[in-house]
Amino acid sequence: MTMAIVEVKGLRKSYGGRAVVDGVDFTVEEGEIFGILGPNGAGKTTAVECVEGLRVPDAGTIRVAGLDPVRQRRELTRILGVQLQESELQAKLTVSEALELYRTFYPEPADWRPIAERLGLDTMLDRPFGKLSGGWKQRLFIALALVGRPRIVVFDELTTALDPRARRDTWKLIEGVRDSGVTILLVTHFMEEAEHLCDRVAVIDRGKLVALDSPAGLVSRSDSPTTISFRPSRPLPDAELDALPGAVSVNRQGSRLVINGTDDTVNAVITMLARNGVTAAELRVVDATLDDAFLGLTAREAEASAGRAVTAESADADAVRGGH
Amino acid sequence: MPVFTPASGAVLKTETRLFTREPGTLFWVLVFPPLLLIAFGLIPGYREPDAALGGLRAIDVYVPSTVMVALITASLQAMPAALTGYRERGILRRMRTTPARPADLLVAQMVLHLAAALLAALLVLVLGNLVYDVALPQNWLAYAVTLALAAVASLAMGAVITSVARTAKAATAIGMSVFFPAMFAAGIYVPVQVLPETLRQIVELTPFGATAQALSQAATGSWPAWDHLAALGLWGVVLMATAARWFRWE
Ligand SMILES: Nc1ncnc2c1ncn2[C@@H]1O[C@H](COP(=O)(O)OP(=O)(O)OP(=O)(O)O)[C@@H](O)[C@H]1O
Numbered sequence: 290m291t292m293a294i295v296e297v298k299g300l301r302k303s304y305g306g307r308a309v310v311d312g313v314d315f316t317v318e319e320g321e322i323f324g325i326l327g328p329n330g331a332g333k334t335t336a337v338e339c340v341e342g343l344r345v346p347d348a349g350t351i352r353v354a355g356l357d358p359v360r361q362r363r364e365l366t367r368i369l370g371v372q373l374q375e376s377e378l379q380a381k382l383t384v385s386e387a388l389e390l391y392r393t394f395y396p397e398p399a400d401w402r403p404i405a406e407r408l409g410l411d412t413m414l415d416r417p418f419g420k421l422s423g424g425w426k427q428r429l430f431i432a433l434a435l436v437g438r439p440r441i442v443v444f445d446e447l448t449t450a451l452d453p454r455a456r457r458d459t460w461k462l463i464e465g466v467r468d469s470g471v472t473i474l475l476v477t478h479f480m481e482e483a484e485h486l487c488d489r490v491a492v493i494d495r496g497k498l499v500a501l502d503s504p505a506g507l508v509s510r511s512d513s514p515t516t517i518s519f520r521p522s523r524p525l526p527d528a529e530l531d532a533l534p535g536a537v538s539v540n541r542q543g544s545r546l547v548i549n550g551t552d553d554t555v556n557a558v559i560t561m562l563a564r565n566g567v568t569a570a571e572l573r574v575v576d577a578t579l580d581d582a583f584l585g586l587t588a589r590e591a592e593a594s595a596g597r598a599v600t601a602e603s604a605d606a607d608a609v610r611g612g613h
Numbered sequence: 614m615p616v617f618t619p620a621s622g623a624v625l626k627t628e629t630r631l632f633t634r635e636p637g638t639l640f641w642v643l644v645f646p647p648l649l650l651i652a653f654g655l656i657p658g659y660r661e662p663d664a665a666l667g668g669l670r671a672i673d674v675y676v677p678s679t680v681m682v683a684l685i686t687a688s689l690q691a692m693p694a695a696l697t698g699y700r701e702r703g704i705l706r707r708m709r710t711t712p713a714r715p716a717d718l719l720v721a722q723m724v725l726h727l728a729a730a731l732l733a734a735l736l737v738l739v740l741g742n743l744v745y746d747v748a749l750p751q752n753w754l755a756y757a758v759t760l761a762l763a764a765v766a767s768l769a770m771g772a773v774i775t776s777v778a779r780t781a782k783a784a785t786a787i788g789m790s791v792f793f794p795a796m797f798a799a800g801i802y803v804p805v806q807v808l809p810e811t812l813r814q815i816v817e818l819t820p821f822g823a824t825a826q827a828l829s830q831a832a833t834g835s836w837p838a839w840d841h842l843a844a845l846g847l848w849g850v851v852l853m854a855t856a857a858r859w860f861r862w863e
Pocket residue numbers: 304305309327328329330331332333334335336374
């Protein structure tokens with residue numbers, strides 16, 4: 290039986306009269322990895338910084354392990370580890386001095402050496418913060434978020450500046466942290482990261498929660514979970530293409546035919562090929578990814594900000610479908 | 614919440630280490646004032662008794678002024694630049710997410726700049742005595758009390774700069790524009806004692822003018838006139854209240 294450790298209800302925050310977080314609700318269960326996705330400027334950082342007690346909400350209630358992040362911020366800091374999207378340390382503070390200093394802030398700190406080692410920081414211990422590259426700074430901030438042995442950790446863009454190997458190492462580290470019972474709230478722009486790590490993800494778009502599900506759940510909710518593409522040996526009859534069951538769109542990309550649809554569509558395409566005696570070169574059947582689901586869920590954002598470009602594009606797609 | 618926690622100690626220790634890694638600050642606060650005194654003394658006329666100064670030599674009155682140079686550089690230039698930098702770069706904000714108090718960082722910085730300025734003051738007094746035979750303060754207690762009040766007022770002025778400046782650049786600009794009037798009031802260009810009567814009375818009401826007069830008086834063995842000490846104390850209280858009122862963590 291799990292329990293909510295982070296509860297956010299009706300969270301609202303405005304800047305200059307504009308609501309940047311507009312009535313967001315979610316709960317994070319103890320021991321889970323909870324992801325927050327959303328386009329730039331969607332309000333993710335604002336929301337998690339309210340959870341951390343760094344920003345004061347205009348409305349709504351937040352409880353983290355039963356604590357009010359604003360009124361009980363001091364108690365909260367003892368059990369909450371934080372990696373901010375943007376922050377710095379003293380330029381001349383070395384990596385080991387930073388870890389040692391932050392260790393002294395917490396009542397029951399962890400030994401920072403194993404953490405530093407997992408992040409490869411053991412080779413950088415004497416390097417001053419100001420001379421670290423972006424990725425190394427980020428690794429140090431991940432270590433600092435963990436050094437206090439927190440019950441809950443909030444990462445705002447966990448691996449944005451990291452190289453692919455460091456990213457995978459960090460994922461392993463985070464899974465290990467979770468396995469030790471720690472709850473993790475993480476903001477990310479990497480769908481692969483969300484799919485790999487998160488038990489559930491919330492998608493925030495223009496200050497509102499637009500979806501909340503497991504990564505697999507989000508993908509399966511997409512209207513076209515499967516993409517079929519191939520080069521037909523002869524053109525296929527338009528009428529049959531238009532009649533494919535479950536097909537959401539049929540597009541031509543040069544000599545390739547790209548069909549978005551469902552499992553039913555896949556079967557129908559194979560039958561259609563056999564019936565017409567057409568062979569399919571370079572046949573690919575690809576399941577939709579979280580990327581596709583994300584783009585589908587947040588499409589309105591793109592339309593609102595770049596209305597004309599999107600309209601023109603969809604008009605093109607219609608033209609292809611209607612009159613190839 | 615105790616005033617001094619283990620984290621405060623760790624912050625002070627770390628900031629002390631970082632302070633020793635700032636050659637610029639160390640030079641301007643610790644080395645420059647003694648060098649300035651040595652340079653003043655190389656001017657031959659400054660080592661002759663001067664009737665306008667009541668028979669004192671210029672170098673005698675420059676000792677308290679040079680002590681104040683250390684105080685002014687530390688509190689109006691070095692400290693606001695360091696603190697606004699900490700705020701601007703999100704260092705205070707990062708610390709706010711931990712159980713440690715970012716106030717510990719502010720206190721550590723004030724303590725360090727104060728300690729450096731007092732060390733420089735001691736260097737100036739000793740060098741003045743050894744090299745130019747300037748008498749050591751006759752009334753140590755009065756000198757120490759004056760210096761303590763002056764230090765509070767001048768650190769508070771630095772804290773006001775930290776509070777009103779949004780960026781480290783702005784802090785440096787404000788620091789510079791206050792720097793020259795402060796140096797004037799401290800008597801670095803013209804000893805306060807020889808200013809025209811009205812101007813002198815105005816300067817004596819400023820924190821550094823009052824300090825210059827009070828230190829000179831304490832150096833000769835008497836307690837400074839109470840109005841100088843009162844002016845200093847009042848400045849300290851008003852400036853500290855102003856700094857606290859306007860200070861922002863982010
Ligand atoms: N302190 C602030 N003052 C004014 N506006 C702000 C402030 N903080 C955030 N905003 C605005 O609120 C909106 C949401 O910002 P936020 O940083 O929460 O977005 P985000 O989802 O984290 O974006 P990103 O993916 O780019 O990090 C933005 O339009 C931003 O300009």
